[in-house]
Amino acid sequence: MRKSIRFLNEFLSVYRSGFKNNTMTVALYFIFSSIWIFSSDNLLSLIFKDPKIISSFQTIKGMAFVLFSSLFLMILLYNNFSKSLTIQKKMEVKLLEDRENIHSKAELYDLMSGYLLEGNTDVHDLLVNIFHFIISKVPESDYGSVYMVSKDKVEFIDVMGYDLSTLNSLDMDPKQFEMFTFGLRKNEIAEKKLEMKLGPEKYKVYSKHNPPIHESIYIGLTAMDDLKVGLSIDISKKTYENKKTTFTKQTIQELKDLQLLLTAMFRMKANVGIKNILQKDIVNSFIAALEYHDEYTKGHSDSVANISIALGKKLGLSVDELQELNWAALIHDIGKITVQKSVLNKNGKLTEDEYDQVKRHVLIGEDFLSKSDSLVEISKFVRHHHERWDGDGYPDGLRGKDIPLYSRIICVADTFHAMTSDRPYRKALSNRIAIEEIISNREKQFCPDVVDCFIELFC
Numbered sequence: 001m002r003k004s005i006r007f008l009n010e011f012l013s014v015y016r017s018g019f020k021n022n023t024m025t026v027a028l029y030f031i032f033s034s035i036w037i038f039s040s041d042n043l044l045s046l047i048f049k050d051p052k053i054i055s056s057f058q059t060i061k062g063m064a065f066v067l068f069s070s071l072f073l074m075i076l077l078y079n080n081f082s083k084s085l086t087i088q089k090k091m092e093v094k095l096l097e098d099r100e101n102i103h104s105k106a107e108l109y110d111l112m113s114g115y116l117l118e119g120n121t122d123v124h125d126l127l128v129n130i131f132h133f134i135i136s137k138v139p140e141s142d143y144g145s146v147y148m149v150s151k152d153k154v155e156f157i158d159v160m161g162y163d164l165s166t167l168n169s170l171d172m173d174p175k176q177f178e179m180f181t182f183g184l185r186k187n188e189i190a191e192k193k194l195e196m197k198l199g200p201e202k203y204k205v206y207s208k209h210n211p212p213i214h215e216s217i218y219i220g221l222t223a224m225d226d227l228k229v230g231l232s233i234d235i236s237k238k239t240y241e242n243k244k245t246t247f248t249k250q251t252i253q254e255l256k257d258l259q260l261l262l263t264a265m266f267r268m269k270a271n272v273g274i275k276n277i278l279q280k281d282i283v284n285s286f287i288a289a290l291e292y293h294d295e296y297t298k299g300h301s302d303s304v305a306n307i308s309i310a311l312g313k314k315l316g317l318s319v320d321e322l323q324e325l326n327w328a329a330l331i332h333d334i335g336k337i338t339v340q341k342s343v344l345n346k347n348g349k350l351t352e353d354e355y356d357q358v359k360r361h362v363l364i365g366e367d368f369l370s371k372s373d374s375l376v377e378i379s380k381f382v383r384h385h386h387e388r389w390d391g392d393g394y395p396d397g398l399r400g401k402d403i404p405l406y407s408r409i410i411c412v413a414d415t416f417h418a419m420t421s422d423r424p425y426r427k428a429l430s431n432r433i434a435i436e437e438i439i440s441n442r443e444k445q446f447c448p449d450v451v452d453c454f455i456e457l458f459c
């Protein structure tokens with residue numbers, strides 16, 4: 001009985017997803033064929049009375065019917081074949097786009113992590129590299145520039161299409177450079193704004209060597225207190241008139257995302273190592289950067305923090321202790337920013353190398369946080385959030401109460417939320433199954449005291 005219900009369900013789902021049209025065609029074929037056979041026989045016997053003549057017509061009619069059926073079958077098969085070919089082609093294109101996407105994000109990550117982790121990377125070099133990264137990803141643009149605005153000067157450091165020496169010789173006024181976080185200017189507005197910014201004399205010199213612009217996207221960033229940087233990605237009037245090129249919605253969205261990410265990166269760089277700065281700001285910057293890197297993290301940090309706080313309250317932690325636990329839980333996976341996106345989102349078993357890369361996130365997280373005086377205290381909780389009560393965890397194989405309490409709490413909260421969320425390789429488990437899993441791992445993976453509180457909260 002169960003088998004027949006399953007078969008019926010499978011049949012209905014195939015029927016709904018495309019089989020429906022074919023079934024309709026076969027049904028029509030059946031109806032028309034039956035009508036034809038029935039009416040043609042009657043027609044023949046009405047016209048011809050001699051059974052011999054009727055019999056010879058029957059053969060011709062039968063042959064014609066077989067021919068018609070074969071033709072019909074061929075059309076049906078060809079139709080299905082061309083449909084599946086189109087689907088296959090679409091899938092191949094999608095696969096290529098996904099690969100390209102992963103590759104380009106990894107490239108950006110390399111630039112950012114180089115700047116964040118290796119103290120010797122120069123802002124100047126970083127900006128040039130980011131500029132080249134952007135123009136390679138925005139094929140519709142044909143002009144662009146990257147510049148630094150300090151208190152007393154505007155320095156163009158790289159360009160595409162423009163004349164770099166002319167731009168720098170104009171000695172532009174920094175006060176005229178209102179720094180947008182993000183802006184899109186179209187038609188004459190881009191050009192008029194530039195004319196206003198430069199004044200008539202300088203604009204004359206500028207336009208001698210540079211073409212009029214049709215559309216511009218500006219990205220403004222504060223790299224340091226006294227240093228702002230701007231990126232301008234442009235489409236010239238000529239290109240617009242010849243090819244009707246404009247920025248696509250996807251490009252605009254991707255550049256907006258990039259602006260957020262770069263802002264987070266500069267804030268992280270500026271904050272790391274500075275004493276007594278707002279912990280909240282740094283943590284938020286870290287999370288913003290991580291969320292950009294790993295889609296799954298969106299909301300995960302908040303949920304782990306909420307569950308951890310609820311567990312901490314049950315365990316009787318003080319307000320100050322809960323505050324500290326909150327920061328540690330919010331930022332526990334920050335080290336994942338250095339794990340390649342393709343590994344984080346892999347739909348299948350990780351190789352040994354990939355698993356090693358994932359395991360390193362706890363050490364990198366600790367390293368990041370230990371550079372900030374206000375976060376160094378919580379770095380050890382981040383280091384140990386994948387230890388197990390039975391000593392089989394990583395990175396140090398700590399056992400029992402040698403594992404810091406906050407790490408034991410975060411471990412339960414993290415595992416529970418991970419199990420009840422959709423992952424690239426599986427659908428979310430139900431709360432009931434996840435709770436059973438936590439309970440069955442009491443004193444194996446998890447601290448018994450924390451699991452007891454968890455049971456009180458969720459069962």
Ligand SMILES: [Fe+2]
Nearest residue numbers: 332333385386
């Ligand atoms: Fe983790």
